[in-house]
Amino acid sequence: MSxxxxxxxxxxxxxxxxxxxxxxxxxCDTPWHRKMSYDEYRQExxxxxxxxxxxxxxxxxSMKDGRTIAEIIENxxxxxxxxxxxxxxxxxESGFYFADVQDLYVEQGFRKQxxxxxxxxxxxxxxxENGAAVIRSGTGCENMKSVALHEKMGYYQYRYEYExxxx
Numbered sequence: 001m002s003x004x005x006x007x008x009x010x011x012x013x014x015x016x017x018x019x020x021x022x023x024x025x026x027x028c029d030t031p032w033h034r035k036m037s038y039d040e041y042r043q044e045x046x047x048x049x050x051x052x053x054x055x056x057x058x059x060x061x062s063m064k065d066g067r068t069i070a071e072i073i074e075n076x077x078x079x080x081x082x083x084x085x086x087x088x089x090x091x092x093e094s095g096f097y098f099a100d101v102q103d104l105y106v107e108q109g110f111r112k113q114x115x116x117x118x119x120x121x122x123x124x125x126x127x128x129e130n131g132a133a134v135i136r137s138g139t140g141c142e143n144m145k146s147v148a149l150h151e152k153m154g155y156y157q158y159r160y161e162y163e164x165x166x167x
Contacts, residue, residue, distance in 0.1 A: 001075055001076075001081075001113070002075070002076050003073050003074070003075065003081060003082075003115070003118070004073065004074045004075070004076070005071045005072075005073055005122075006071060006072055006073075006074065007070060007071060008059070008063070008070040008071060008072060008085075010056070010059070010060060010063075013072060014056065016072070016080065016083070017055075017056075017059070017083070018046070018052055018055070018056075020083050020103065020105040021055050021103055022041075022042055022045045022046065022051075023038070023105065024103050024104075024105055025045065026038055026041050026042070026045075027140060027143050027146070028138075028139055028140030028143050028146075029041070029140060030140075030163060030165075031142055032165055034142075058087075058102075059085060062085070062087035062088075065087070065088050065090075067088035067090075067099075067126075067130040068085075068086065068087045068088045069084055069085065069086040069088075069099070069122075069123055069126055070084075070085050070086075071083070071084050071085075073115070073119070075110075079107075080107060081106070081107055081110045081115060082104070082105060082106045082107060082110065082115050082116075082119060083103060083104075083105045084101070084103065084104050084105075084119050084122070084123065085101075085102045085103040085104075086099045086100060086101045086102065086123045086126075086127070086135075087099070087100050087102060088127070088130060088132065096133060096134075097130070097131050097132045097133055098127070098132050098133060098134040098135065098136060099123060099126070099127035099130075099132045099134075099135045099136070100135075100136045100137070101120070101123055101135065101136065101137035101138075104116060104119055104120065104123075104137070106119075116149055117149065117152070117153060120137070120149070120150075120153050121153070123135060136158075137150060137155060
């Protein structure tokens, strides 16, 4: 299958992006939050304007840097196959440059075809071409498919974050 990368069009793609970002968040959320169905989670997530605005503002700001990857990947028929957002971060004072894979989503019908591995590899290549020393990518503690993908691709877990439910 031939894949076509196209830069995100913030006006045309907003609905698609919000839906995929919400799905990614659900898969990476805490176990107690994922006790609700995706439909319940989605309804709650979309009801908070700050969720949508925060994501869209971060995406928009990151796209001001031409090194940021913000793409929808399509097949020859124009169907969306995947979505990738990896902002580029540059600390000019220290000279430390890195890319940070924020969102990587492969559509259900296109999974298990190596597309996620291809996209991580693609992000690594672009980051390297732009002078990044490191590429980072996070996932949820129970998103075992994503954990396995990162391990297979040679990513090292460099940080632990903890959360405790207080209710």
